[in-house]
Amino acid sequence: GRLFVNRVFHISAEKMFDMLFTDSNFLRRFMHVRKITGASSTPWQREASGGMKRTLNYTITISNPLVGKFSTATENQTLYKESREGQYYMIDAEVYTHDVPYHDYFYTQNRYCIIRNSKHKCRLRIYTDVKYKKQPWGLVKSFITKNSWSGLEDYFKHLEAELLEEEAELTQGSGDA
Ligand code: YK8
Numbered sequence: 001g002r003l004f005v006n007r008v009f010h011i012s013a014e015k016m017f018d019m020l021f022t023d024s025n026f027l028r029r030f031m032h033v034r035k036i037t038g039a040s041s042t043p044w045q046r047e048a049s050g051g052m053k054r055t056l057n058y059t060i061t062i063s064n065p066l067v068g069k070f071s072t073a074t075e076n077q078t079l080y081k082e083s084r085e086g087q088y089y090m091i092d093a094e095v096y097t098h099d100v101p102y103h104d105y106f107y108t109q110n111r112y113c114i115i116r117n118s119k120h121k122c123r124l125r126i127y128t129d130v131k132y133k134k135q136p137w138g139l140v141k142s143f144i145t146k147n148s149w150s151g152l153e154d155y156f157k158h159l160e161a162e163l164l165e166e167e168a169e170l171t172q173g174s175g176d177a
Pocket of ligand 1 (some may be wrong): 075095147151
């Protein structure tokens with residue numbers, strides 16, 4: 001896998017969780033600029049294991065010329081029971097893109113860790129892996145992996161940049177930046 005984001009933000013852990021994992025203005029705006037449309041989500045629901053789960057459905061717009069312009073996607077998010085409100089959050093997100101070539105072979109697993117650093121700061125880590133449901137022919141596999149990494153890198157670099165902008169807006173004039 002790859003670590004795409006690993007940085008301390010001047011944003012509390014709780015606020016970061018709300019921004020990324022609830023129906024926040026930040027996420028709505030980010031989806032709008034990424035042309036992610038038709039997003040719907042189940043509420044977070046407690047599992048027997050003690051963790052929480054929810055499922056998102058949306059349509060993504062793709063810029064890769066090898067792929068159709070749109071794909072529907074399903075994202076299953078798990079908030080691990082080891083998470084502690086305001087302190088530490090670990091979320092795994094499995095993303096299935098239903099309408100891309102070879103979609104029945106692979107999915108993407110994104111792991112988000114939000115760790116409290118101080119009252120107003122947190123570290124965000126986003127770790128990504130391309131997972132295979134069945135083994136494709138070697139050349140196909142490297143084709144999928146290569147195209148997935150470039151799309152994921154673009155997405156997470158953009159997310160990081162938007163988070164930095166939000167941080168600048170939030171800390172502006174607060175006097176403790
Ligand atoms: C989520 C992983 C692969 C996919 C794409 C598929 C190439 C197909 C390979 C062929 C287009 C928002 C990606 C990047 C689309 C976007 C997905 C996003 C960024 C040519 C063999 C959507 C996180 C996420 C997870 C997986 C990403 C797809 O929040 O390359």
